[in-house]
Amino acid sequence: MCLKVEGKLTGLKPSQLRRLERLVRRRVSPAEVVGLELAGELLELSEDLGRRVGVLLDRAGTVQRVVVGDATRLRLPDLGRERSGPVRFRGVRLVHTHLRPEPLTQDDLLQLTQHRLDLTAALWRTPHGPARTVEVAYLRPPGPGEAEPFARVGPLPLDRLDLDLTRHLRELEAEFARAVRARDVGDGRDRAILVHVARRAEWNRGEGEISVAELRELARTAGVEVVDVLVQLRDRPDPRTILGEGRLQELNLRAMQLGADLILFDHDITPSQSRAIADITDRRVLDRTQLILDIFAQHAETNDGKLQVELAQLKYKLPYLARKDDALSRLTGGIGARGPGETKLEESRRRVREKVARLEAQVRELARRRRQRRALRAREGIPVVAIVGYTNVGKSTLLNTLTRSDVLAANKLFATLDPRSRRLRLPDGRDVVLTDTVGFIRRLPATLREAFRATLEELRDAALLVHLCDASDPAVERQVRAVDEILAEMDLAGVPRILVLNKVDRVPAPEAERLAEQLGALPCTARDPASAVGVAREIARRLPARVVPRAGGDPEPDPWVRSAGGRTDVADEDVPQD
Numbered sequence: 216m217c218l219k220v221e222g223k224l225t226g227l228k229p230s231q232l233r234r235l236e237r238l239v240r241r242r243v244s245p246a247e248v249v250g251l252e253l254a255g256e257l258l259e260l261s262e263d264l265g266r267r268v269g270v271l272l273d274r275a276g277t278v279q280r281v282v283v284g285d286a287t288r289l290r291l292p293d294l295g296r297e298r299s300g301p302v303r304f305r306g307v308r309l310v311h312t313h314l315r316p317e318p319l320t321q322d323d324l325l326q327l328t329q330h331r332l333d334l335t336a337a338l339w340r341t342p343h344g345p346a347r348t349v350e351v352a353y354l355r356p357p358g359p360g361e362a363e364p365f366a367r368v369g370p371l372p373l374d375r376l377d378l379d380l381t382r383h384l385r386e387l388e389a390e391f392a393r394a395v396r397a398r399d400v401g402d403g404r405d406r407a408i409l410v411h412v413a414r415r416a417e418w419n420r421g422e423g424e425i426s427v428a429e430l431r432e433l434a435r436t437a438g439v440e441v442v443d444v445l446v447q448l449r450d451r452p453d454p455r456t457i458l459g460e461g462r463l464q465e466l467n468l469r470a471m472q473l474g475a476d477l478i479l480f481d482h483d484i485t486p487s488q489s490r491a492i493a494d495i496t497d498r499r500v501l502d503r504t505q506l507i508l509d510i511f512a513q514h515a516e517t518n519d520g521k522l523q524v525e526l527a528q529l530k531y532k533l534p535y536l537a538r539k540d541d542a543l544s545r546l547t548g549g550i551g552a553r554g555p556g557e558t559k560l561e562e563s564r565r566r567v568r569e570k571v572a573r574l575e576a577q578v579r580e581l582a583r584r585r586r587q588r589r590a591l592r593a594r595e596g597i598p599v600v601a602i603v604g605y606t607n608v609g610k611s612t613l614l615n616t617l618t619r620s621d622v623l624a625a626n627k628l629f630a631t632l633d634p635r636s637r638r639l640r641l642p643d644g645r646d647v648v649l650t651d652t653v654g655f656i657r658r659l660p661a662t663l664r665e666a667f668r669a670t671l672e673e674l675r676d677a678a679l680l681v682h683l684c685d686a687s688d689p690a691v692e693r694q695v696r697a698v699d700e701i702l703a704e705m706d707l708a709g710v711p712r713i714l715v716l717n718k719v720d721r722v723p724a725p726e727a728e729r730l731a732e733q734l735g736a737l738p739c740t741a742r743d744p745a746s747a748v749g750v751a752r753e754i755a756r757r758l759p760a761r762v763v764p765r766a767g768g769d770p771e772p773d774p775w776v777r778s779a780g781g782r783t784d785v786a787d788e789d790v791p792q793d
Contacts, residue, residue, distance in 0.1 A: 223266060235281050248334065248378060274384070304384065305330055308332055318337065319350050325464040329467060336350065352368075353365060405477045408441075410447070411480075414450065445466060456491050586672075601650045603655070603683070604655065604694075605655055610654065616743070637649050642751055659701060674710070679710070686738075715737050716730055720743070
């Protein structure tokens with residue numbers, strides 16, 4: 216049997232198979248969608264088989280493949296990746312039959328977009344109407360106000376179809392090229408669609424909206440432009456594609472329309488799910504953990520930070536190297552050792568495991584050095600006060616204001632990855648080490664928590680924790696609970712703590728007062744020195760009395776009162792980290 220005849224061939228007679236094989240030799244004019252003679256033969260064959268029949272024609276008008284479906288659906292085989300691209304179509308068009316008068320179906324249109332066909336055309340006979348009716352659809356560049364990424368022609372009698380296909384495809388590909396160039400002239404950022412899938416029985420609109428808003432902010436921090444959001448409720452996620460293949464194809468249509476090249480999931484997905492989704496959509500797929508890892512990689516500045524991020528990335532990557540095959544085997548010699556040997560994939564997996572072991576040893580050494588530094592501080596009698604809290608609540612800004620430092624403070628998630636410590640003189644004259652730590656987030660990835668264990672251990676020797684929260688965030692109460700839960704998991708629930716409500720200048724005064732009273736928090740505006748003085752005084756009040764006062768007798772007058780020169784008597788010297 217001819218290898219170019221594919222699909223549902225079981226049960227066909229030899230004579231029917233030969234008729235299908237003869238279609239492979241047929242040709243039509245390159246400018247025609249399909250010739251009248253070929254269309255008639257397709258319809259006759261389809262009626263004889265009781266199945267849909269389709270042909271793939273190249274731009275020269277030659278039938279390259281014949282595909283047989285069932286009575287209601289025709290599924291194309293894998294066409295490979297040749298030729299197709301953002302500005303070029305596949306170079307083949309699909310002409311297929313419908314057994315009853317029926318326009319192009321959703322499956323037909325999904326295959327058009329998935330395979331980037333030149334066009335797709337459906338043929339059928341209409342009772343008491345034209346002997347041959349056709350409907351054509353082709354892709355078009357996204358434009359304002361267009362709900363679909365494709366255009367339709369028909370249904371109409373085949374002999375009235377007036378379409379110069381050669382010129383049409385040339386002009387259409389030029390139009391796509393202009394659209395892509397116009398998009399690339401922008402800021403060059405990735406364009407993403409966010410996907411949030413929840414169980415219908417567990418759906419909470421408020422929680423879902425907060426989770427999507429947080430993912431949107433993570434995307435912004437990573438330099439990704441969010442072009443759309445998809446929320447789907449299911450009884451249970453599809454084990455292979457999460458959304459289900461049909462809904463995933465609809466997502467692919469939307470991504471094509473909006474020019475999105477990235478799909479971001481608001482939860483973790485398995486390596487097999489990631490591969491399946493990428494294969495169906497032909498787009499990059501990231502989950503929430505991968506996005507956070509990417510942000511950490513962008514923001515890591517010190518060698519210690521880069522080391523911990525690389526360890527977390529490799530640990531997360533290892534399961535993605537789980538598929539086994541014999542491709543690119545490294546053959547060995549000797550009796551009993553011949554055979555496929557170690558595949559390229561197995562070699563990559565082994566190298567990753569070896570590197571993880573090396574990095575873990577370096578992280579243990581990093582933890583040892585930091586323990587030594589903390590022990591030195593303890594001998595000097597200088598207490599450590601650590602600023603903790605959700606990411607992007609203003610921890611670095613508070614450190615800068617209290618110590619007159621210039622630590623990077625940006626309106627981004629995880630702008631701080633490495634602990635930054637500065638010496639601070641309190642209003643009562645005592646010196647403390649004030650430490651800015653990496654921000655927390657709900658569902659903090661386990662790989663990150665493990666990799667940053669050496670950094671987070673800085674909190675264990677803190678005499679006091681300043682828990683900062685953001686009054687302007689609608690999810691402030693949930694964020695406070697999330698930080699409390701993470702601290703409890705780290706066995707830090709017993710460390711004395713001050714809850715500080717930051718950014719009260721961004722909400723109405725009554726709302727700020729209500730939140731402060733409800734949370735039992737100290738209101739503050741971290742960027743305002745006059746407001747931050749209250750935090751310094753509360754630190755002095757809450758620090759254990761055993762802390763040794765600054766040498767030199769009685770405390771000086773309140774250093775937070777500004778002098779005529781506009782300075783505060785706060786030391787800004789760095790505490791050595793290495």
